[in-house]
Amino acid sequence: KKNYSILQRRKxxxxxxxxxxxxxxxxxxxxxxxxxxxxxxxxxxxxTCSIVVAGKRFAVDVVxxxxxxxxxxxxxxxxxxxxxxxxxxxxxxDRGFDNSMIINTIKKHNLKFIMPKVRTxxxxxxxxxxxxxxxxxxxxxxxxxxxxxxxxxLVLVDNKEGIKMAFxxxxxxxxxxxxxxxxxxxxxxxxxxxxRQMDYDFLARxxxxxxxIRIFYFLFSVCLFxxx
Numbered sequence: 001k002k003n004y005s006i007l008q009r010r011k012x013x014x015x016x017x018x019x020x021x022x023x024x025x026x027x028x029x030x031x032x033x034x035x036x037x038x039x040x041x042x043x044x045x046x047x048t049c050s051i052v053v054a055g056k057r058f059a060v061d062v063v064x065x066x067x068x069x070x071x072x073x074x075x076x077x078x079x080x081x082x083x084x085x086x087x088x089x090x091x092x093x094d095r096g097f098d099n100s101m102i103i104n105t106i107k108k109h110n111l112k113f114i115m116p117k118v119r120t121x122x123x124x125x126x127x128x129x130x131x132x133x134x135x136x137x138x139x140x141x142x143x144x145x146x147x148x149x150x151x152x153x154l155v156l157v158d159n160k161e162g163i164k165m166a167f168x169x170x171x172x173x174x175x176x177x178x179x180x181x182x183x184x185x186x187x188x189x190x191x192x193x194x195x196r197q198m199d200y201d202f203l204a205r206x207x208x209x210x211x212x213i214r215i216f217y218f219l220f221s222v223c224l225f226x227x228x
Contacts, residue, residue: 011089012051014082015188016075018065018096019046021199021218030211032067044214047074048222049082052092052187059222060085064215072101079109090114090171092188098168100144103152107170114185117154117166126156127164134158135178143168155181198225 020043023031032045049061061082063074075097082088091106093115106113117123130136134157141154155167157178167181202221206213 009087011087012053013090013092013184013187014049014060014086014088015052015057015092016047016049016078016097017094018071019048020044021046021203021214025209028209028211030064030066030215032065044211044218046218047071047078049078051086058226062219062222071097072099072105075102076105076108079106079111083109090184092185094188098143100148100150103143103150103168103170104148107150112169112171114167114169114171114181116185117168119166123154123166126154127166130156130164135175137173137175137178141168157181198222201225202228 020034020037022038022040023042023044024040027042030044031042033041034043034045035041037043045065047061047063047065048059051058051060061078063078065071065074079088079091088111091111091113093102093113095116095118098115098118103113119127126136126138136156138154138156140151143150143152152168152170153173155169155173155178156164157167158164159182165182167185169181173180198218198221202224204217204221206217208214
């Protein structure tokens with residue numbers, strides 16, 4: 001209880017991700033289709049949310065993904081739950097979440113976010129215009145069209161090796177401080193390693209097609225990982 005009261009006072013960065021567990025056999029409920037990996041195109045998928053701080057990851061939410069689910073709605077649901085438990089500083093997402101509806105959902109919760117930007121034709125044009133500068137901030141950059149349009153800031157900034165990367169964010173960051181995005185977003189790097197530890201060190205093996213057993217084993221592995 002003492003440690004939890006500390007969490008309630010602090011602002012913490014969180015990272016959302018989609019974790020896949022490969023499934024082999026006849027398709028059952030909650031199995032999603034995807035690109036071929038490890039000998040299958042079928043996966044159980046979970047939207048996870050973890051606190052990321054000081055090189056550590058601590059899972060605070062897991063939402064199963066059904067083939068008919070809209071990930072935007074699940075993000076909305078997850079943020080509503082997590083906000084009741086901790087104060088969120090920034091939401092860190094990978095480019096797989098790069099769409100206007102998810103961006104507007106995060107903004108609806110009055111939260112700041114950072115994610116790498118997919119290189120669309122418009123983004124590539126800004127890259128061409130920014131070859132001679134180490135950083136550039138394009139304010140009020142439009143993502144999507146029509147009623148689903150989202151407005152955010154596009155930031156192009158060189159890393160230590162001089163390779164330029166694009167971020168999308170609603171942080172008001174001056175161009176002189178754009179390189180801080182690497183350290184802030186860097187808290188998210190390594191989350192895949194934590195998933196591998198869950199899968200190989202804590203997840204019980206089973207050939208069962210019973211989804212209740214499958215989800216219990218995954219949630220239990222998350223709890224064991226948090227304890228570890």
